[in-house]
Amino acid sequence: DARVTQTPRDKVTEMGQEVTMRCQPILGHNTVFWYRQTMMQGLELLAYFRNRAPLDDSGMPKDRFSAEMPDATLATLKIQPSEPRDSAVYFCASGLVDTGELFFGEGSRLTVL
Amino acid sequence: AQSVAQPEDQVNVAEGNPLTVKCTYSVSGNPYLFWYVQYPNRGLQFLLKYITGDNLVKGSYGFEAEFNKSQTSFHLKKPSALVSDSALYFCAVSGASGGSYIPTFGRGTSLIVHP
Numbered sequence: 001d002a003r004v005t006q007t008p009r010d011k012v013t014e015m016g017q018e019v020t021m022r023c024q025p026i027l028g029h030n031t032v033f034w035y036r037q038t039m040m041q042g043l044e045l046l047a048y049f050r051n052r053a054p055l056d057d058s059g060m061p062k063d064r065f066s067a068e069m070p071d072a073t074l075a076t077l078k079i080q081p082s083e084p085r086d087s088a089v090y091f092c093a094s095g096l097v098d099t100g101e102l103f104f105g106e107g108s109r110l111t112v113l
Numbered sequence: 114a115q116s117v118a119q120p121e122d123q124v125n126v127a128e129g130n131p132l133t134v135k136c137t138y139s140v141s142g143n144p145y146l147f148w149y150v151q152y153p154n155r156g157l158q159f160l161l162k163y164i165t166g167d168n169l170v171k172g173s174y175g176f177e178a179e180f181n182k183s184q185t186s187f188h189l190k191k192p193s194a195l196v197s198d199s200a201l202y203f204c205a206v207s208g209a210s211g212g213s214y215i216p217t218f219g220r221g222t223s224l225i226v227h228p
Contacts, residue, residue: 004156031214042220043203056215091156097214100145100164100207104156 002026006092006105014113018080021108023092024073032075033102034060034067035091043091049075050097082112115140117206119219126194127227134189134222136204146187147205147216148178157203163187174198194226 005024013019025032034046047067048056057067064083069075079086089109093102116139126132138144145164149157161172168180178189189202201223207216 033215035218043218045215045217048215093157100214100216101147101159101162102149102157102216103159104149106154106156 002103004092004094004103004105006090006108008108009106010109010111012111012113013082015083016081017112018078019082019086019110019112020079021077021090021092021110023075023077023094023105025075025092025094026103027073029094029096029103031095031097031102032069033093033095034075034077035093037089037091037107038087046077046090079110082110084112086110087112115206115208115217117204117217117219119202119204119222121222122220123223123225125225125227128196129193132191132194132198132224132226134202134204134224136187136189136219137185138187138204138206139185140206140208142208144187145207145214145216146178146180147207148172148176148187148189149203149205149218150174151201151203151221153200160189160202194224196226196228199224199226 007022032049036044046060052069066078089107091107093104095102118137147162148160151157163170163180171177201221203221204219205216
């Protein structure tokens with residue numbers, strides 16, 4: 001079964017540290033999304049790529065967050081420096097523009113102390 | 114701007130009874146509508162979608178949803194609930210506005226099926 005793979009599954013770090021989350025989208029998919037899930041805010045869109053080009057990162061705090069797709073098999077989300085309010089589950093999802101449905105990874109649970 | 118409303122934070126139903134999880138949407142143009150399910154400590158899983166065609170859409174695990182254009186609704190239904198259906202359900206909408214097709218998700222509805 002093709003699936004979206006995210007690493008790490010769990011990350012505990014201290015405030016001020018750099019955090020990098022990685023995602024391997026499903027081969028052949030042309031869209032990649034990063035979402036953040038919290039109890040208070042629900043699912044928030046952080047970044048959107050189509051054919052590896054960043055099309056929307058309006059939901060992402062620009063001063064500390066960055067998202068890239070160095071190649072078709074890897075998407076990264078970086079937080080530098082991390083803060084306690086960044087504690088959340090971060091999901092990567094991939095899909096095809098034509099069909100619309102997204103396939104989500106299992107998420108990276110981040111805890112910033 | 115597009116938006117999704119899931120008016121119920123939680124839906125409780127007895128096993129064997131029919132269930133409905135409500136969703137209404139707002140979008141420019143023709144909507145793409147989706148339902149996803151999330152089990153604890155897992156990612157969201159696609160259940161079904163409506164893009165065009167028959168207003169009644171059938172999906173995974175016996176779920177179906179009815180698209181109602183006049184009421185701008187896309188309620189999720191199942192004729193007979195199972196305890197294993199207990200999970201968090203998300204409705205999502207996207208439109209061709211600007212050609213972006215970025216989905217907007219509702220806040221989710223927790224479905225609890227009692228034995």
